[in-house]
Amino acid sequence: MTLPAHAGCRRLCRGLLVLSMMLGAVAARADLHFLVPGGPGGGWDTTARAAGEALIKSGLESNASFQNMSGGGGGRAIAYMIKMGTKQGDMVMINSTPIVLRALSGQIPNSFRDLKPVANLIADYGAFVVTANSPYQSWEEVMDAYRRDPRLVKVAGGSARGSMDHLVAAQAFQASGGDGRKLAYIPYDAGGQAKAGLLSGEVQLLSTGFSEALELMRSSDARILAITAPETIADYPEIPTLKSLGYPMSFVNWRGLFAAPDTPDAKVAAYSAVFRKLLETPEWEAVRKRNGWLNNYETPERFLESLKQQEEQMARVMRDLGFIR
Template sequence: MLTQFITRKRVSVLAAVIASAMSVGTAQADVDSIHFLVPGGAGGGWDSTARGTGEALAKSELVDKVSYENMSGGGGGKAIAYLIKTAEQSQDTLMVNSTPIVIRSLSKVFPQSFRDLTPIAATIGDYAAFVVPKDSKYQSFTQLAEDYKKNPRSVSVAGGSSRGGMDHLVAALAFKAAGGEPRKVKYLAYDAGGKAMAGLLSGETQVLSTGLSEALSLAEAGEVRILAMTGEERSKVAPDVPTLKELGYNTSFVNWRGFFGSPELSDKQAAEYAQVLEKMYGTDEWVSVRDRYGWTEIFKPREEFEAFLEQQEKEIGGLMKELGFLN
């Protein structure tokens, strides 16, 4: 064998070189650059997740270079198709996505699913919330639920997703838990959360189903009140907002957000991306970003993330069938 002809001195030198290389590898980030692909426009939840994550990675010097690309279209399908088509050239690209990739795949908005990509990690969660204008007659979600049970058509719910999309499903889930008929939700679909919020404030609808983090800024400005949120327990960034569970409605929901690589990404590369995202949690830069947006950490890397997606597919698929959106 070749190693039989290596002198003790050469072995020592070789060992030192290897040890040095390993030391450098653990001290520095394994990922030099990340190009974040955002399947929607600027200012939305996907965009803030990508840019907030990139900010934390860059400022903490875990990654040398970050860049961003917004690619709207097809409910996120355009970006997914692009990442698959350019798989070999997109080795440095991470696409942000969330629960809608499961919903829109089930409803055939686009033909692909998370199985056509390389799941890297779920990183954060954003709870859903139910929001009313500051001058609304509804002071609690309980009052809203009682009106809905008496006459579902008297309560119109705005959301930034299409019928059968996440905001619609969350409202149906909440009213079902309150004893109402989930199929009867009077849902008004708007093109993105900002337009749905505008519809609420203009009086076009009584309540908004949206993400908690998106509702916080307007609530802090005094324009709206948040009646309830869908966490298992109250959020640290919104301690005055009750959960549906504590109001007596046995349901909860979290909209995860995370990252996917191209289908051609190697296991080694995927593991490196997951590792650098995990390291990010221990930085002050990440804490600053996380608290700014009111996110909850739900880190699920690689296989754990994929198993989570499969379970969510079953649960959401069951609700969509109950609501008549799937056969």
Template sequence: MLTQFITRNRVTLLATLMASAMSIGSVQAKVDEIHFLVPGGAGGGWDSTARGTGEALSKSELVDKVSYENMSGGGGGKAIAYLIKTAEQSQDTLMVNSTPIVIRSLSKVFPQSFRDLTPVAATIGDYAAFVVAKDSPYQSFNELAEAYKKNPRSVSVAGGSSRGGMDHLVAALAFKAAGGEPRRVKYLAYDAGGKAMAGLLSGETQVLSTGLSEALSLAEAGEVRILAMTGETRSSAAPNVPTLKELGYDASFVNWRGFFAAPGISDEQADEFASVLEKMYQTNEWTTVRDRYGWTEIYKPRKEFEAFLQEQEKEMGNLMKELGFLN
């Protein structure tokens, strides 16, 4: 009886210790370090996504140490090539990217695609917006569309992506919906959204095609006016900005943003990255960052993210063919 009692209590003690260890692990469930690689310059959507995410992860103590590196060039291709080349030394690196990785791969801006990396998770969505300087003669998107239809070359559009890139495609999509010729968009390409915004403010261009989140701070400061955005409904972050649809144009678009790890990373570490990003959504620190930029949450972990990328590749390829950017 005594032996059975001791054995029984040892089993109970072992089970209790295991349960406690699992509980502690689930509470701690944190990553030691993340180095965020940004494939563009400061001030753009990639940069704000990486730094906003890092801020939330660090302040909520889900990650002990975060660091950032901006690597412009090749429409994002330089950073992708670097992450692939340095895969063994970049196990703690997450590269931020978005719809352009699909578009630029299709248009052969760079030879790689998302298949050459390890998709970790899509995290947010950002609507596109059409922005003018505060002293612009265009008071509405309808006026801008009418001017474009009369003379497409009179309207120059700035964007933080290359020709045939996302900002260009969104502008072409909007003007097509308005009855204009999408292939005639006079597009000025800048390296990242911050530089494109500077081009607008300096008078180099009449309108900026960009992410809604990038335009909000300057609009609130009175530097620019946002004529329209591409959501299905108005954004709570910009309730006074009309959608293209409510203005009578059958066009909508949302740009996902998310993170990729180096190729060859273990499933365990990739899952750990995806898990810590999911836990971030439950923190007050994330709510502060999300609301600051007006982001929409669209969390898609690993396999779901990869399937989503494959579907978007198909859809964007069809759109690019329709608009004349692919044969």
């Protein structure tokens, strides 16, 4: 060893100082605390951190903090929120469609009814993607093949059987005149691997979210054959919706925020107002654009209505497909 001992010690101390400052920054109690029911880097995490970042940059909040709590398919974070209530100060939880699906299938014991909806922030839609050199040029061609033999169209998705990617695809095939139960859904461990599966040619179609599909389209020449938006998206008029193709199916994957069940209504209204303002700021607009999200603000009351509607829609699909009785 060439270094004298005290120099190494000093280096160690300096390193510890940096680390403790960082951990301190993470642990510092902030004005608004975001509870993320999944790990860092996932869709929930990205949305929460993006919203927090825009809140601070636009000056709507002076500080925001984040806590990742994965487990139980998101159920642990929900149980935590119900248990902790408002004792933790200002806390909101990000969530999306899977909370509805997992409550229906019984994987999580609670549902959105056990929480207070705060605001619906953004919408994403289901998208069906093929590779650039795929023989299928349109959704109709895919359906023709599927009606001939369901085994000809293997559909990849980034999550387990019975989860969103699967249910949306099955519902779309059903609505387009095929048998949704016969769908050959191939589950991958993550969205990235499902994309790789599509590009490797082992599956013919990818069922994913619209923003992911746009990213894939930009990076590797994939083609989006159809999306599940209720109406054509203004920025992408050339991408057909299932409705515009004449099939009665639409699906919206919302991402919104919830508060603990014992939060006073006035507080919920205040949170909701902050997020309404947030969606109008240029800072949010920048975040929204780079992620390919679509604003879909809903007040707590309207949000609750949408949730109930979606619950009904998805319960029907899951019953049709035999996932629940």
